[in-house]
Amino acid sequence: EIVLTQSPGTLSLSPGERATLSCRASQSISANYLAWYQQKPGQAPRLLMNGASNWAPGIPGRFSGSGSGTDFTLTISSLEPEDFAVYYCQHYDDSFMYIFGQGTKLEIK
């Protein structure tokens, strides 16, 4: 069973700084089925990136995704106050269906 491990668990940064969030798969996965979501307290997740590096409609350009194989990264180039939230990676595998990582909490330092 594929496991997605996100790191760090919590990331403390200031507005304007660069954020780098990691998602590591327990075995090689297809980037085509790797997505990133943002979730704020009391809200539903919001799709940020699909296919590892493709922006969902309406997502600002400061967000970018990259990676292949087992290592994937979500980068926020310059943090805005509204970016502080929890971020999840998600993968689809035909054997195990949809899998989510445990999340990274991005908090204001």
Place this chain on the structure above:
Amino acid sequence: QITLKESGPTLVTPTQTLTLTCTFSGFSLTTSGVGVGWIRQPPGKTLEWLAVIYWNDDDRYKPSLRSRLAITKDTSKNQVVLTMTNVHPVDTGTYFCAHVVGLGYAFDFWGPGTRVSVTS
């Protein structure tokens, strides 16, 4: 504009069956490739995918929960229903339904979620 909204009981007694309804607008579940999935989130924890149903009645379930879940659609009412049998306190959480296009692709529109508490 695509919208989804979940509805169902807020309190369920252990061993009972939970029935949740997702009512949507802005798309049709008769359109090729379109699907609706259910994802839940226990308090303070990560997301857990449960099931998905597609326009052609293809359905998939999380393997470990397959025996307890059933997902159906009513295209005339624009609704998707998830039933979960034999619920227990560990099934407590917020349940979301979400729109997807294509098997394996990301959930691009989500409902606000409905909170369910399983307690005696």
